[in-house]
Amino acid sequence: MNDIELIENYLSGEDTAMEELIVKYQKGIYALAYRITWDGEEAKDITQNTFLRAINSLNKFRKESSFKTWIYKIAVNLCLNYKGRHCLGHDELDETIAGNEAGTLCLLIQKERKSYLMKALSEVPERQRIAVSLRAYEGLSCREVADIMEISEGAVKANYHNGIKRLKELLKEYRDETEA
Amino acid sequence: MKQKHEDIKEKLPEYFSGALSEEEKTTVKGHLDGCRDCRDELELIEAFGKVDPPDPGEFFWAGLPRKVISLSKEQKVRFPAFQWFLRPPALAAAVLLIAVPLFTMLYIQNRPGNYYDPLFSDPLSASAVDYSWLTEDDLTEVSAKLIFNGDAIDVPVGIFDENSYHEDIASLSSKELDSLFRELKNEKIGG
Numbered sequence A: 001m002n003d004i005e006l007i008e009n010y011l012s013g014e015d016t017a018m019e020e021l022i023v024k025y026q027k028g029i030y031a032l033a034y035r036i037t038w039d040g041e042e043a044k045d046i047t048q049n050t051f052l053r054a055i056n057s058l059n060k061f062r063k064e065s066s067f068k069t070w071i072y073k074i075a076v077n078l079c080l081n082y083k084g085r086h087c088l089g090h091d092e093l094d095e096t097i098a099g100n101e102a103g104t105l106c107l108l109i110q111k112e113r114k115s116y117l118m119k120a121l122s123e124v125p126e127r128q129r130i131a132v133s134l135r136a137y138e139g140l141s142c143r144e145v146a147d148i149m150e151i152s153e154g155a156v157k158a159n160y161h162n163g164i165k166r167l168k169e170l171l172k173e174y175r176d177e178t179e180a
Numbered sequence B: 001m002k003q004k005h006e007d008i009k010e011k012l013p014e015y016f017s018g019a020l021s022e023e024e025k026t027t028v029k030g031h032l033d034g035c036r037d038c039r040d041e042l043e044l045i046e047a048f049g050k051v052d053p054p055d056p057g058e059f060f061w062a063g064l065p066r067k068v069i070s071l072s073k074e075q076k077v078r079f080p081a082f083q084w085f086l087r088p089p090a091l092a093a094a095v096l097l098i099a100v101p102l103f104t105m106l107y108i109q110n111r112p113g114n115y116y117d118p119l120f121s122d123p124l125s126a127s128a129v130d131y132s133w134l135t136e137d138d139l140t141e142v143s144a145k146l147i148f149n150g151d152a153i154d155v156p157v158g159i160f161d162e163n164s165y166h167e168d169i170a171s172l173s174s175k176e177l178d179s180l181f182r183e184l185k186n187e188k189i190g191g
């Protein structure tokens, strides 16, 4: 059953149809919210509120755009309204490292590299981060990302490339630091 | 070659997420073998792709769909009137319903001539006329003229003789006074 059919079934009283839709997109929305806010609790709230807002305004959903693009748009707007972006989750990164119970050196190196990558992504400007996340990790086309971010396709490409460029620079800095 | 490099670079996110067709995949793969820049960029995308956000756990994922649906229903039960009120046609109707009677009342109360004045039908515009200059003699004369112009009232002329009419009117029974009042009214002389 496709998304539109699931929505129609939900509107005619089948709650399980909406449950199926939420299960289909919840992890993607959460990952996106996390990559933008760098706050696990906030990402959980944003995920819940994205679906809540979507259900409450299903009458505003125009079927010419995809349901996926529509809910991602809601999620991105909620993320942009996120007020607690004080330190972009650096506390959480430290927790990840401190809470690491694994004993093997390999895992420790892996964790460190991961947390560095997360830190680097968190240092990329927000709009570039959104463009990179939506293009690379949500597998959305430039057209879809433009629709979600309400900017032109050209601006999506620019944000994406600048984001990737910034990540490359940050990774180079990291390599230089560890080698020094 | 340069054009192809830019085109391929543009497709790397889709290549990574597996959204390309088999044919496109083969083209990208072929280019990657000979292009260091594109290989580096793909490696970067892959590296970040491996960074998973902290998993909120199975309990969160399993409960979320039902939680969201029941929250939505709760909100609909809690604010049904409110949601109805937010619809533009309903809002416009509600505003009209309040504004129209309010403005009508304000207009009636402020238009020239107070139509709620019980004396408004008085042809002499009693409320606006100053009678303080009238003497008792004037009153006797005016009253007699008014009554006898009508020609329909059978009132003993004596009651208006000299200054004695006060007494005579005072001696009339309430029934007689009523009928006199009614007769005066029928003559459209006014109150």
Ligand SMILES: [Zn+2]
Binding pocket: B004, B005, B006, B008, B009, B031, B035, B036, B037, B038
């Ligand atoms: Zn290339």
